[in-house]
Amino acid sequence: MHRWGKEHHIGLRDHRRPSTAAVQRVKRGWVWNQFFVLEEYMGSEPQYVGKLHSDLDRGDNLVKYTLSGEGVGSIFTIEPTTGDIHALRSLDREKKPYYSLRAQAVDVFTGRPLEPESTFIIKVQDINDNEPKFLEGPYAASVPEMSPVGTYVTRVTATDADDPTYGNSAQIVYSVLQGQPYFSVEPKTGVIRIALPNMDREIKEWYQVVIQAKDMGGQLGGLAGTSTINITLTDVNDNPPRFAKSVFHMRVPESAQTGSLVGRIKAYDLDTGTNAQVEYRIVPGDGSSMFNIYTDGDTQDGIVQIKEPLDYESRKLYSFKVLASDPHMDARFLQGGLHSDSALVKISVMDVEEAPIFSNSEYNMETREGAAGNTIGAVNAQDPDIGHSPIRYSIEWNPDSEKFFEVDPVKGTISTREALDRETTQRHNITVVATKVNNPQLFTRVSVLITVLDVNEFPPELSSPYEAFVCEVAKVGQVIQILSATDRDMPNLGHRFFFKSPRDLRNKNFTIRDYGNNTAGLLSRRAGFWQMEKSVFEVPVVVEDGGFPILSSTGTLSVRVCACDVTGSVLNCSTKDFLLPLGLSPGALLAILLCVIILLMIVVLSVSLKRHKKKEALMSSKEDARDNVIRYDDEGGGEEDTHAFDIGTLRHPEAVENTAVRRFDLSNDQDSEGVHAYLQRRLQENNRDATPYDTLATFAYEGEGSMAESLSSIESQCHDSDINTDLTLIGDMGPRFEALSLILTGRKSNEDEVRLPQIESGQP
Template sequence: MTSQHTYKSATENSKTEEVKHPAGSHLRVRRGWMWNQFFVPEEMNKTRHHIGQLRSDLDNGNNSFQYKLLGAGAGSIFVIDERTGDIYAVQKLDREERSLYTLRAQVIDTTTGRAMEPESEFVIRVSDINDNEPKFLDEPYEAIVPEMSPEGTFVIQVTASDADDPSSGNNAHLLYSLRQGQPYFSIEPTTGVIRISSKMDRELQDEYWVIIQAKDMIGLPGALSGTTSVLIKLSDVNDNKPIFKDSLYRLTVSESASVGMSIGKIMAYDNDIEENAEMDYSIEDDSKTFDVITNNETQEGIIILKKKVDFEHQNHYRIRAKVKNRRVDEQLRKYHTEASTTVIKIQVEDVEEPPVFLLPYYIFEIFEGSPYGSFVGTVSATDPDQRKSPIRYSITRSKVFSIDDNGTVFTTNSLDREISAWYNLSVTATEKYSIEQSSAVPVYVQVLDINDHAPEFSEYYETYVCENAVSGQVIQTISAVDRDESIEDHHFYFNVSVVENNSSFTIIDNQDNTAVILTNRTGFSLQEEPVFYISILIADNGIPSLTSTNTLTIHVCACDDTGSTQTCSNKDLMLSMGFRTEVIIAILICIMIICGFIFLNLGLKQRRKQTLFPEKGEDFRENIFRYDDEGGGEEDTEAFDIVELQGGTVMRERKTRRATRVEIRSLYRQSLQVGPDSAVFRKFILEKLEEANTDPCAPPFDSLQTYAFEGTGSLAGSLSSLGSAVFDQDENYDYLNELGPRFKRLACMFGSAMQSNN
């Protein structure tokens, strides 16, 4: 045999086989198939690929032998040259689908038609090429590892498979690498074991996605790769202790509360989960009045009443609560060295309590001009007692607002923001079944503005223009005011009214809420046109915008070269005195009243002589100092002390009067300078007159001091002037008593008018 390899079942040369001949005799003949080892590469693109040759050692090459191929794939996948025994593959093969084919070979002598060799089996193997990438068949991968695990802790092992032949080179030899997951994880290249490379805290991040890559051909060029992802979750360990959310809790309990009643809850939070977050509460209470139980579902601490409380005995308590985990591993006890604590203050409430409003105060808004009965807002109060008495509401002393039994506040009068922008109310809530239980809450109502006032001049303007004014000269700067409240800053627009035909002046809006009036011509005439009237239209920026027409009066004046006014139309007298129309009317009324008093006193002269010094019981506003001591003439110095007349009177504090008319002051002096011709009395009366003139409005309006002083002597020879028959002096004194207070009242009225004008 000359073949390189001999198939085990058909090519053992040392083995003989018994063959039956046609004559019936049995002979030992030698069997001899010979062929090369048959391999065919997968994925070959040739239409006829030579695999090898079948040949018997009996074949002497005389072309009398015929080779046949039998078995699966014979004739369809593999064909044989019957003369030479050459085998060919006529189809593309895939080793991953079928890696070998078992065929049978047969050789026949064409001359005799007899089989020259016994039929024998042989195998054609499909050789591998690297045409399959690694695949992870067990994905998706998911692993759980405890948080805070040390470095090197095993997490999970991933395995990839390669359909290529592992015995054919490195086609199925895989290496693993980590594409995502550093620096927390690492992987062993040959085993695919993932390990922890850095400690991780579940409370910071509880899961990680790791991407693993597997490459065949040990990563050499031309290698194929496949990837998979691994979800690694961190399981919780009890490395956090529970902590109270608040350092102080305030609870209340009614003195009528029964034992075992819950009066409040406390809550601690633990970053751990599940059983690691389970906690137990405890309290430190020296009074043994309260206790705490743990709600295992919500992990809240429920404070319960352990024994009855009495408001009159003790109205507040202070206790301390602690919390700790229910289960703690010895390895993790270092995280639970100290328990978290909090303070609980418990206030005992009396059973009888007034209603409590939902808010400490209420603020409502309503637009001005709203109709009667408009809704303003609603207040609400409840009875904190157990019986929950119905509440009645009332508003204290308000003519603008009212409230019903539901706590709804509504208007009962019109609202004007310009009159009152805020209303401070007090709403009282009273329990229906216990009217002595009531409480009040402040309610603030803001009246919102609507644009209901047109702008107007900010002041009264007295504008003048000189006769020699030139065109374009500014004679007045005007501004406006608006009583409305604007969300934005007020902005006013000025213009001359469309009905204004006067072209002597023009207006320029400065765009800053002011405008200037300019002359529109050169030269004016005081004689021909002494006064001009300009209608100025002012608009605001409200919604909707309101406008008003304001008249500006311009007087023509004669001016000197420096521009100072000398004479102005018909305003000279009024300008010099600073009067207005109202003041003139007041003066005319005063003159009429004075005339009436004069005629009244002329009638009084016709009456019978009255007593010079009326009795004390009569109604007089004057202060009367009466002396009934009859003196002895000039020589008598003991009747009274003349020094009292000179310096005994106490002068009232003088007040500066505003611009009193000289004529009226003179009239005062003439009317009051009545009496003896003595220099002492004249000086005294003048002093009193000056005092009255300086302060005419201070009560009493007059202070008449009359002294029965005879002077140098009596013409009738009487010892006293009281007995004198000179009725002219008596009548003059009576006239003084009547007119003195009235003149001073008129002077007060006149002074008030002067003050209002200024």
């Protein structure tokens, strides 16, 4: 391969040779890998790049060279017969450093490739056509003042677009064009450092440095670029404060109040920021206790102010020494250990005629609410001047003070003009004015705060008209309602209420329990309430306060009896829900009830008269009414059991096979033995019945002398075995009362039992 690739050869097989030659295999191929073309070519003719040549080319123009790939036709061209490659225009390596192309040799006549297609590269050869450039700039940097030589400041960097791998076109060297002898730069790294010792910010704070970056290693003919670096010296605390003069003169009137400004002094510190802070203090000595000094944070001035009241008549001139120091002075820069300065301050007190001075800056007084004319307290003011002018007092006008208060003009005592009410206004704020008689233009005001103390004048009351409810199933000790109270009085220590029941009233239904926290509970004293018995209870509650004197009031708490569910939720609280299910009024319900009673009385009277006329027994054969009591405790035969018995047998006693006497008349002269025999006979008759049911038989006996019908009571009991029926018959409750009791057992048992009590005629 030739170094510059001006001419390269490819080996191709000659297809025109005899077949014997075709059998021989000769390894051939490209003998180059890249071409070079110079960038920024300025010639008038196309730039020659290189030549393609095959060893099969005999120079007889039978081989054709072709080129394909990047830029073919627009940038690169090839002579088909010679294989010469040219660049049609100037190239820039910085835009594209190389091009990849493909070359091939083909037969001119057949167009067949003589060799496989091969790839090669045309590389653009760099020239020094780019100067170094600083990507950032201008730069800004800072470094503390008084820094030693070699202190790092900052670093600058320049770049060169030329090829760093070819020649020294991209080799950069840095140098200082402007900024010497204060700063220097390292040629290869671009690091800027301090070059001069003891650079003082107070002398010069800002520097502008120009740095040059040159390629070709800084040699002659190299290209260069520059950048500016603005360097600021930062402050260090290397300067103590200094007074501009040694003595400061000030004047202040004697009437100036404590804390008033007297004047300013100034100590200058050449440093900045926190390094320029100055602390001022008064050196203990003559007059130092009368004044104070502090630092103004914005201006660093020393503010002199009055610490104690001044009096021209007592002292006219004060002088003291003030020390100004730097609290953060760097020990490296202390000159002989001194970091402060001092000055003398002289203050002259000026005489002025002063206004009266009150003994207090403000007054706080207390008085109880009540009648007018009460003395509350007094204010006192004096004339500070030597003449001691008399003082007169007055109240500065406002609707509140003029209405309620007045002041004695000579003594300064304050009293009430009208009665005060703490519940209306708890505090009054008035202003009292003290004026000099000799000079009325001199006066002083003072604020007087008057607090009205409470007098217990209103009794406490229940907070609201409570309407509580209690369930019918309420238990003993159940809380019905929580009570609280209010009071129009406002004691200083707050309200304290006590709850209880009246002493002369013993309530058996409810009681009051005081919880000790200004609340109480209404509790039930018994279990069970009934709306029908009483629907509303009125419970008196006594509430007492903790004032002096103790006041109390009695409130009434309405408690309604309500029907509740198992959870205690109210279902209803009105007896009308029970009495008026159809929406009838109480008057209508009462009228209906009276009509029913009258009808019943008429029916009872008519039946009684009818029986009295006939003098028959209570039950005749026509009146014999029998009821069937049917109960199944287990599964029976269904309809077969029902059809097994004809109820008509009960309706027609004559249908019974045994036509025994069904009626037994008891006359007035029959004794108890006859009654007992009658019952035995009737019981045997019933036992012969074949009915599948337990039958309830009714036996009655009516005496004489009663105007009302007989009354009867029937009770039924079910035993664990077969069905049993208990029957109790009670005769007429007249003068001759007869009572019969019969127990008839079920017919399914073989052991029927009849229990007949011993009955004696005429016994209850």
